[in-house]
Amino acid sequence: MASTLTLVSRPALPRDRFDELLAQLVNRLPAAAEAIFSVHESATRWVAKTRIENIDALDLRTEALASFDTLVDSGFFSADEACVTVLDSALTDAKRILLLMDVDSTLIKQEVIELLAAHAGREQEVAAVTEAAMRGELDFAQSLIQRVATLKGLPESVLPEVISRVIYSDGARELVQRMHAAGHIVGVVSGGFQQILDPLAQELKLDHALANTLGITDGLLDGTVHGQIVDRAMKEKMLRAWAAEHGISMSATIAAGDGANDLDMVTAAGLGVAFNAKPALREQAGARIDFSRLDVIADLVLDDFDA
Secondary structure, three states: OOOEEEEEEEEOOOOOHHHHHHHHHHHHOHHHHOOOOEEEEOOEEEEEEEEEOOOHHHHHHHHHHHHHHHHOOOOOHHHHEEEEEEEEEEHHOOOOOOEEEEEEEEEEOOOOOHHHHHHHHOOOHHHHHHHHHOOOOOOOHHHHHHHHOOOOEEEHHHHHHHHHHHHHHHOOOHHHHHHHHHOOOEEEEEEEEHHHHHHHHHHHHHOOOEEEEEEEOEEEEEEEEOOOOHHHHHHHHHHHHHHHHHOOHHHHEEEEOOHHHHHHHHHOOEEEEEEEEHHHHOOOEEEEEOOOHHHHHHHHOOOOOOO
């Protein structure tokens, strides 16, 4: 088996600082002692990669993340300076990859239900419940029902206004474009709402998009969610279903999110990515991006730097 060890810097990290981080990391990884790294520039980030033959990717990833954490704990550098991971050749050599992302606080910077709740004067109350749910302290389905109930009576006309306020995460557009240019599949699955997600998915030309459906009666939000709630189990289910639909093995899938509701799909994927995530998810992910560039995911898996 072959594995690819990758280190990606935050934007605008000086090259000498990046080289120092890479050297410190390699010094703690015996398997990488003789490795020769290729170093590329991606936008304003540095990307170093090396392929190591005859080593288990999961074992090397565990060692690399532990070494990274040791360097952070020692104060040598901070977690938001770089992202490290190890990828199995089943992912790096795959002809087609499925990337599945969460939406709120991942694909976009906001939590949509909080944007809606602001119209009902309940934003702080809803935000507190959302935060607890993303930390894994509350059952997501029950917390969603509780939060959506606060929206009862809002006019349907608030939906376009909320859509207009959505801000994509830094690098979100670039990530989708790069993955599509490489021939890969990109989808999103959200604990948010289909009425908000559909125009975003159309704009980005996403291959798949699923979220909850807000109940609307006589032009007013009725405070309910229609159909099955998109919770953590549903997210994993859709990861598997869409991978199967495209003939993609689970080892060639990537799942990215920020909260406990993303945990099942992140741990099921060939590579799970924690994007500025809560501890419940961050501790279980194979890659942790602790700075604001979502297209680092493309840096990890693609070799399109000269394109």
